[in-house]
Amino acid sequence: MKRVRISQQEIVFAVFAALFLTFSVFLSGFLSADNMLTLLQNVAVLGILGLAMAIVVIGRGIDLSLIAALAVPGGLVLQMVQNGHSLPASLLAAGLLSIAIGLVNGWLIAYAEVPPLFATLATGLFVAGLGQAALFQLDVVQWSDGMAGFERLGQGSILGIPTSIVMFAIACVVVFILLRKTRWGAYIYAIGDNPFAARVTGIPSRPIIVLQYVLAALIGCFAGLVLAASVNSMPTRIFNSTLIYDVILVVVLGGIGLSGGRGGVVNVIIGTLLIGTMLNGMTILNVPYAGQNLIKGLVLLVAVITDTLLNPRNEETAQQGDI
Amino acid sequence: MACVHKFALGSIAALALSAGAAPALAQQGLDEPFQKPFREALAGKTVAYVPVAMNFDLTEGWYAGLKKELEPFGVKFVIRDPNWNTNAGAQAVTSLISEKPAVMVIHNPDVQTYAKLLQRAENEGIYVIQINMGSAYRSSAFVGANWIEIGERQTEGVVKACQGKSNKIAIIQGALSAAASAYTLKGVENILAKHPEIKVVSSQAADWDAAKAKAITQTVLKQNPDLCGIVGFWDGMDIGTAAAIKEAGLTGKVFLATSGGGERKGACELVKNGSFDLNMSYDVPTQAAQMAGTIKWLLSSGAKPGSVKGSEYTTLIPITKENADTQTACWNLSDLKK
Numbered sequence: 227m228k229r230v231r232i233s234q235q236e237i238v239f240a241v242f243a244a245l246f247l248t249f250s251v252f253l254s255g256f257l258s259a260d261n262m263l264t265l266l267q268n269v270a271v272l273g274i275l276g277l278a279m280a281i282v283v284i285g286r287g288i289d290l291s292l293i294a295a296l297a298v299p300g301g302l303v304l305q306m307v308q309n310g311h312s313l314p315a316s317l318l319a320a321g322l323l324s325i326a327i328g329l330v331n332g333w334l335i336a337y338a339e340v341p342p343l344f345a346t347l348a349t350g351l352f353v354a355g356l357g358q359a360a361l362f363q364l365d366v367v368q369w370s371d372g373m374a375g376f377e378r379l380g381q382g383s384i385l386g387i388p389t390s391i392v393m394f395a396i397a398c399v400v401v402f403i404l405l406r407k408t409r410w411g412a413y414i415y416a417i418g419d420n421p422f423a424a425r426v427t428g429i430p431s432r433p434i435i436v437l438q439y440v441l442a443a444l445i446g447c448f449a450g451l452v453l454a455a456s457v458n459s460m461p462t463r464i465f466n467s468t469l470i471y472d473v474i475l476v477v478v479l480g481g482i483g484l485s486g487g488r489g490g491v492v493n494v495i496i497g498t499l500l501i502g503t504m505l506n507g508m509t510i511l512n513v514p515y516a517g518q519n520l521i522k523g524l525v526l527l528v529a530v531i532t533d534t535l536l537n538p539r540n541e542e543t544a545q546q547g548d549i
Numbered sequence: 550m551a552c553v554h555k556f557a558l559g560s561i562a563a564l565a566l567s568a569g570a571a572p573a574l575a576q577q578g579l580d581e582p583f584q585k586p587f588r589e590a591l592a593g594k595t596v597a598y599v600p601v602a603m604n605f606d607l608t609e610g611w612y613a614g615l616k617k618e619l620e621p622f623g624v625k626f627v628i629r630d631p632n633w634n635t636n637a638g639a640q641a642v643t644s645l646i647s648e649k650p651a652v653m654v655i656h657n658p659d660v661q662t663y664a665k666l667l668q669r670a671e672n673e674g675i676y677v678i679q680i681n682m683g684s685a686y687r688s689s690a691f692v693g694a695n696w697i698e699i700g701e702r703q704t705e706g707v708v709k710a711c712q713g714k715s716n717k718i719a720i721i722q723g724a725l726s727a728a729a730s731a732y733t734l735k736g737v738e739n740i741l742a743k744h745p746e747i748k749v750v751s752s753q754a755a756d757w758d759a760a761k762a763k764a765i766t767q768t769v770l771k772q773n774p775d776l777c778g779i780v781g782f783w784d785g786m787d788i789g790t791a792a793a794i795k796e797a798g799l800t801g802k803v804f805l806a807t808s809g810g811g812e813r814k815g816a817c818e819l820v821k822n823g824s825f826d827l828n829m830s831y832d833v834p835t836q837a838a839q840m841a842g843t844i845k846w847l848l849s850s851g852a853k854p855g856s857v858k859g860s861e862y863t864t865l866i867p868i869t870k871e872n873a874d875t876q877t878a879c880w881n882l883s884d885l886k887k
Contacts, residue, residue: 255771255772258771260771261768261771261772264767264768264771265768267767268764268767268768271760358604358632362604363604364604364605364606364609364882365602365604365605366605366759366785366788366815368814368815381792381795381796382796388796453760456760456763456792457759457760457763457788457789457792458788458791458792459759459788461758461759461760461785461789463602463633463758464758464760466632466633466634467756467758505764506768509751509753509764509765509768509769510768510772512750512751512752512753514725514753514754515722515725515753515754515755515756516725
């Protein structure tokens with residue numbers, strides 16, 4: 227008899243479905259179209275960040291500097307415009323800064339062979355510090371008149387769908403094409419699956435690893451702009467929040483194993499939906515903040531344990547890539 | 550006629566007298582006996598400042614105000630920035646105790662963490678002034694806002710705006726462990742106890758984070774589109790609350806009361822454009838001046854640290870559409886730094 231194997235993705239989807247049904251039945255107002263859109267809107271930025279993290283995790287890395295890459299280039303745009311620079315010039319500067327963050331991360335990991343956990347932890351702290359010390363006047367960078375019109379990136383709606391959801395959808399499509407339809411995407415999977423085999427078969431592993439981190443930083447910057455447009459300011463202090471754990475939660479929960487080479491955009495969407503449903507339901511139920519953290523922590527723990535049970539480490543996968 | 554004559558004579562006499570007497574008086578100027586010991590008490594003393602973090606209007610404003618008032622007297626002003634990290638803050642306070650500054654100006658992240666340390670500092674002979682967010686230990690002075698009063702006055706504003714409407718309100722708290730958040734909530738409860746008709750549909754902490762505040766408010770507004778008011782706990786965070794109200798097209802319908810330091814960009818401008826309906830300002834420059842005044846008094850008094858304990862609650866300025874345009878309602882950080 228064939229043994230039934232359930233992937234983590236399926237388990238998470240089942241949990242999401244169960245939670246969704248329970249809330250729909252017992253929470254009045256949960257299953258309205260309006261609330262569904264709000265639910266998605268609240269996690270759109272988290273979802274975009276999840277896509278960035280997914281690219282890196284599939285390639286057997288992790289990027290802890292992602293929140294700095296969201297806050298600092300995004301804040302730079304607002305600060306430069308406030309200081310009288312033009313919006314296109316500010317966007318260009320932010321793009322270049324993001325690419326620089328990605329290149330440094332990638333170089334440290336691919337060429338200097340620093341473990342991703344330490345490399346990105348350090349660059350994240352450095353970039354956040356750079357922002358506070360040299361770039362921003364205040365932690366919360368206010369929206370200014372020069373940004374007029376740009377808030378549409380995160381506010382309002384397109385064909386009745388809130389813009390931030392549309393941005394998440396666009397990011398999903400772009401990352402999906404990149405991962406599944408391009409050679410670079412295939413290389414990222416190959417490196418994540420077995421870096422040594424990938425190198426032996428002639429895949430340019432190091433440049434591809436650098437590419438992963440550059441892409442992650444650029445997507446992070448995009449998420450930052452959507453966030454800033456949505457709240458009409460850039461709270462750069464967000465670097466000190468627990469957002470990075472939420473992003474890892476989305477990725478791991480969605481079923482992208484931390485040992486690399488597995489998963490894709492669909493997993494990020496499922497992970498984001500589950501987090502969104504949990505947060506939305508808990509807000510409607512008026513669960514206090516501490517309780518919300520407790521529940522999120524528990525869910526992450528269960529997800530990591532399930533991941534370990536379903537994708538057991540063997541000698542090969544244990545050698546490298548365990549962050 | 551005789552009267553005029555008399556007056557003229559008197560004036561001439563007075564002029565003659567003053568012309569003769571003035572130089573004599575100037576030669577014997579009176580020495581003010583207290584200013585020299587005052588200057589000596591301040592010169593060369595170190596004042597250490599530990600905010601929860603620099604880089605936001607409140608802490609930058611206090612810093613600029615204290616510097617302006619103290620440095621001309623030869624006071625050395627040092628800063629330790631824990632950057633929102635409570636552990637780093639506790640370490641900074643600990644190392645300051647061994648460095649023995651004359652005064653420590655402390656902005657507590659919560660009511661417990663620094664309490665024992667601050668007591669130790671005063672035992673070691675350091676005056677401790679706690680600002681805006683106090684701890685469980687009462688030190689030489691507390692200078693700051695009365696959070697209970699802020700909560701009460703914000704809630705009164707919201708309750709009034711709700712009259713004849715749904716009476717449904719929401720509360721967006723800060724970080725649960727912070728004194729500012731817990732005390733404001735008490736103020737809110739005090740008023741709600743008098744108004745049983747008001748129903749709180751949501752009371753959640755957004756951790757001083759604008760994005761979290763926006764997400765919570767969006768969900769609450771979708772559940773309760775007839776909400777009539779929101780009590781927010783800090784204007785820096787309630788930018789997000791206001792963005793959610795605006796996006797739902799409910800600006801002007803949902804009354805948003807918040808509080809903050811009263812910096813022009815963060816307070817008056819946002820009241821003017823309709824984001825906030827009421828912003829209770831604790832007026833940072835005045836707070837800074839009161840802190841500096843307390844430091845000068847303590848240093849020149851010779852009182853043993855810990856032997857006197859007092860509080861200075863700052864007078865609140867309610868900023869609404871009526872006064873948001875005036876010069877006095879708000880202050881500019883850039884001007885204060887000059």
